[in-house]
Amino acid sequence: MSRLGPVFQRLRDEGRRAVIPYLVAGDPNEGLTVPLMHSLVEAGADVIEVGVPFSDPMSEGPTIQKGHERALAGGTSLNSTLALIAEFRQTDLETPLILMGYANPLERKGYAAVADACAEAGIDGLITVDLPPEEVAVMNTELQRHSIDNIFLISPTTTEDRIITITEQASGFIYYVALKGVTGAGHLDTEAVEAHLAIIRQYTDLPVAVGFGIKDAQTAARVAVCADAVVVGSALVDEIAADFSEHQDDARAIAIGGSLISSIRKGVNLATSN
Amino acid sequence: MTIDINPELYAQVPDAHGRFGVYGGKFVAETLMAALSELENLYNELKDDPVFLREFDLDLAHYVGRPSPLYEAARWSDMIGGARIFLKREDLNHTGAHKINNTIGQGLLAKYMGKKRVIAETGAGQHGVASATVAARLGLECHVFMGEEDVRRQALNVYRMKLLGAEVIPVSSGSKTLKDAMNEALRDWVTNVDDTFYIIGTVAGPHPYPMLVRDFQSVIGREARSQSLAMTGKLPDALVACVGGGSNAIGLFHPFLGDNDVAMYGVEAGGKGVETGEHAAVLSAGTPGVLHGNRTYLMQDDNGQIIEAHSISAGLDYPGVGPEHSWLKDIGRVNYVSATDTEALAAFHRVTRVEGIMPALETAHALAYAEKLAAEMTPDQHMIINLSGRGDKDILTVAEIDGIDLGAL
Numbered sequence: 001m002s003r004l005g006p007v008f009q010r011l012r013d014e015g016r017r018a019v020i021p022y023l024v025a026g027d028p029n030e031g032l033t034v035p036l037m038h039s040l041v042e043a044g045a046d047v048i049e050v051g052v053p054f055s056d057p058m059s060e061g062p063t064i065q066k067g068h069e070r071a072l073a074g075g076t077s078l079n080s081t082l083a084l085i086a087e088f089r090q091t092d093l094e095t096p097l098i099l100m101g102y103a104n105p106l107e108r109k110g111y112a113a114v115a116d117a118c119a120e121a122g123i124d125g126l127i128t129v130d131l132p133p134e135e136v137a138v139m140n141t142e143l144q145r146h147s148i149d150n151i152f153l154i155s156p157t158t159t160e161d162r163i164i165t166i167t168e169q170a171s172g173f174i175y176y177v178a179l180k181g182v183t184g185a186g187h188l189d190t191e192a193v194e195a196h197l198a199i200i201r202q203y204t205d206l207p208v209a210v211g212f213g214i215k216d217a218q219t220a221a222r223v224a225v226c227a228d229a230v231v232v233g234s235a236l237v238d239e240i241a242a243d244f245s246e247h248q249d250d251a252r253a254i255a256i257g258g259s260l261i262s263s264i265r266k267g268v269n270l271a272t273s274n
Numbered sequence: 275m276t277i278d279i280n281p282e283l284y285a286q287v288p289d290a291h292g293r294f295g296v297y298g299g300k301f302v303a304e305t306l307m308a309a310l311s312e313l314e315n316l317y318n319e320l321k322d323d324p325v326f327l328r329e330f331d332l333d334l335a336h337y338v339g340r341p342s343p344l345y346e347a348a349r350w351s352d353m354i355g356g357a358r359i360f361l362k363r364e365d366l367n368h369t370g371a372h373k374i375n376n377t378i379g380q381g382l383l384a385k386y387m388g389k390k391r392v393i394a395e396t397g398a399g400q401h402g403v404a405s406a407t408v409a410a411r412l413g414l415e416c417h418v419f420m421g422e423e424d425v426r427r428q429a430l431n432v433y434r435m436k437l438l439g440a441e442v443i444p445v446s447s448g449s450k451t452l453k454d455a456m457n458e459a460l461r462d463w464v465t466n467v468d469d470t471f472y473i474i475g476t477v478a479g480p481h482p483y484p485m486l487v488r489d490f491q492s493v494i495g496r497e498a499r500s501q502s503l504a505m506t507g508k509l510p511d512a513l514v515a516c517v518g519g520g521s522n523a524i525g526l527f528h529p530f531l532g533d534n535d536v537a538m539y540g541v542e543a544g545g546k547g548v549e550t551g552e553h554a555a556v557l558s559a560g561t562p563g564v565l566h567g568n569r570t571y572l573m574q575d576d577n578g579q580i581i582e583a584h585s586i587s588a589g590l591d592y593p594g595v596g597p598e599h600s601w602l603k604d605i606g607r608v609n610y611v612s613a614t615d616t617e618a619l620a621a622f623h624r625v626t627r628v629e630g631i632m633p634a635l636e637t638a639h640a641l642a643y644a645e646k647l648a649a650e651m652t653p654d655q656h657m658i659i660n661l662s663g664r665g666d667k668d669i670l671t672v673a674e675i676d677g678i679d680l681g682a683l
Binding site: 054055056057058059061062065069072077078079102103104105106107108109129130131132134135152153154155156157158159162177180181182185 | 291299300301302303304305306307308309447448453454457460461464465466467468561562563564565566567569572574576577578579580
C-alpha cells in the first residue's frame with residue numbers, strides 16, 4: 001500500500017509542503033546511498049525520489065547525466081537499486097519512496113516482475129520519464145496490483161485535454177515539470193508555474209509537486225507558495241558529487257547533502273508559515 | 275524460401291498509436307507529446323495533399339536530381355557469375371546520399387509549421403549535411419549534434435556543414451557517437467520545442483517519425499520498381515540494402531513489401547564479427563527494448579543498459595534500428611544478415627575498381643553481402659542493391675585503415 005496518500009494528507013492537514021530530494025542510486029558509490037537517504041529524512045525530506053541509473057537518460061541535464069554515469073561505472077542497476085531500497089526499509093518504514101527512471105530497464109526486467117520487486121522492496125510510486133499516458137497502461141496495471149502509484153508528469157506544453165486525461169488516471173500526486181527543458185536548467189518562471197498549477201487544480205484534488213529548476217532555498221520557497229511539494233534534484237546531486245570528488249569522504253558528502261535539504265526545508269517552511 | 279503474407283497488412287502499419295505490431299510508439303517525455311501530436315496532425319493533413327506532394331516532387335526532381343538511375347553493374351555481375359546486379363544510384367543525389375529525400379520532406383514540414391530553427395543528429399555526417407543543405411535553402415537556423423568520435427572520423431562532412439552555415443555541436447556524453455547525438459538532440463528539442471523542428475535522419479524516433487521518414491524515402495523503391503519493369507520486364511528477385519537505423523532500406527523495400535516473390539535482405543554492420551560482441555547487428559543479435567522514443571530491437575545488457583555499437587562506418591554505428599524493421603523481422607518478411615568491417619572494406623575496393631563507383635562504407639556492407647547472394651543466384655535472376663551513398667567522405671578512413679600516408683603520395 002502506497003504511503004504517499006497518507007503522508008500528503010497529514011502534510012495538508014498541518015498546512016505544510018513536502019520537500020522531495022532526488023538522488024541517483026549508487027552515485028557516487030553504492031555505500032553512500034542508504035546513509036544519505038536517512039540523512040535526508042533527518043534534514044526534513046518528506047518523500048525521497050531515487051533515480052535508477054540508465055545509459056541514455058534523455059531528460060537529464062549534464063549534472064544528473066554525470067550522476068547516472070558515475071553510478072553505472074560503479075555497477076548500479078535496477079536490481080541493485082531495489083536492494084538499496086530494501087536496505088533503507090530495514091530502519092525506515094515511514095518515508096514514501098519513489099523510483100524514477102527510464103522505460104528500458106523496466107522493459108528488460110518485465111513490467112510484472114518490476115511491480116513485484118518494487119512492492120517487495122518497499123517502493124510507493126514510480127515515475128518513468130518516457131512512459132507517457134499513451135504508453136504506461138500495461139505498467140500501471142501491474143503497479144495497481146500492489147497499490148503502487150504511477151506518478152504522471154504534466155509539463156508547460158501539456159494541453160488542457162491531456163491534463164484531463166492524465167488527472168483521471170493519476171494517483172499519489174502529480175509531478176509538474178516546471179520548465180521546457182532538461183533537469184537542472186536555469187530558467188524557472190514561478191509566475192508561469194503558478195498559472196499552470198491553477199489549471200491543473202481545476203481537474204484534480206491530488207497534491208501537485210513541482211520539479212526541474214529548483215536549486216536552493218529561495219527558488220524552493222517561491223514555488224512552495226503554490227505547490228504541495230518541491231523536488232530538488234540537480235542541486236543536490238551536484239553538491240554531493242563536488243564534495244565527494246574533492247574529499248573522497250562519504251560522511252562529509254552526506255552531511256553536505258543533508259545541510260542543503262535542511263536549508264531548503266527552512267526556506268519552504270518560512271514561505272508557507274502564514 | 276516462399277513468403278505468404280497478405281499484402282494488405284503493410285498498409286495497416288503503423289496503427290493510430292504509431293505501432294508496428296508491438297514496436298514503435300511514442301516513448302518520450304510529456305513535454306514533447308504536444309509537439310509530436312502537432313506534427314502528426316499536420317502530416318496526416320499533408321500526406322495526401324496534392325499541393326504539398328507536388329512541391330515535394332518538384333524539389334526531388336529539380337533540386338535533388340531525381341529520379342536516380344538504376345544502373346546495371348554488368349562487369350561486377352560477370353565477375354561474380356550469378357544474378358544480374360542493378361544499383362539504385364542514390365549516391366548521385368544532391369549531397370551524395372539518400373538522406374536528402376527525407377530532409378527535403380521534413381524541411382517542407384518545418385516550413386509549413388513556421389519553425390525558424392531546425393536541429394538534427396548525425397553519425398557519418400550525411401544526414402547533417404542534408405539537413406544543413408535544406409536549412410540553407412529555406413533560410414533556417416540549423417544546429418547539428420554529432421558525437422565527438424564521429425566529428426573526428428568525418429572531418430570533411432563537419433566542414434561541409436559549417437560551410438553551409440550550420441553549427442555543429444560535438445557531443446561528449448556516453449559513447450560519443452550517433453546514439454548520444456540523438457540524446458542531445460532530444461534534450462535540445464525539449465528545451466526549444468516552441469520554435470524548433472527536429473529533423474530525424476532515420477526511420478526511428480517516436481511516432482510519427484518512422485512513418486513519415488519511410489514515406490519520404492519510399493520514392494527510392496517506387497522508382498526502382500518501375501525502372502526494373504522497364505529494363506527487365508519483371509520485378510527483381512531480390513533487394514539488398516544496408517541497415518543502420520534503416521531509412522535507405524525501408525525506402526527501397528517498402529513499395530515491394532506486398533510482392534511476396536521479391537526476397538529482401540537488410541545487411542547490418544557485423545563490425546569485428548557478431549560473435550565478438552563488437553558490432554552493430556541489432557536485428558541479428560539484439561533484443562527488444564525502448565530507446566529514443568520507440569520500442570524496437572536494441573543492443574543492451576541484462577540490466578537494460580544500452581551497449582555501444584561498433585562499426586567501421588559511422589552511419590551504421592547505432593545500437594537501435596527502426597521499429598518497422600523489427601516488425602518485418604518478426605513477421606519473417608525481410609531477412610536480416612550482416613557483413614563485417616573486413617568484408618565491407620573488400621567490397622568497397624572491388625566495386626570502386628570494377629565499376630568505377632566508390633560507395634560509402636555503409637553501402638559497402640550491402641555490396642559485400644550481395645556478392646555472396648548473387649553467386650548463389652542464376653543469370654536469369656536479378657537483384658537491386660541500394661547504392662545509398664557515395665564514398666568520398668570515407669576516403670580518409672579507408673586510407674588510414676590501409677596504412678596510406680596521403681602526404682607521401
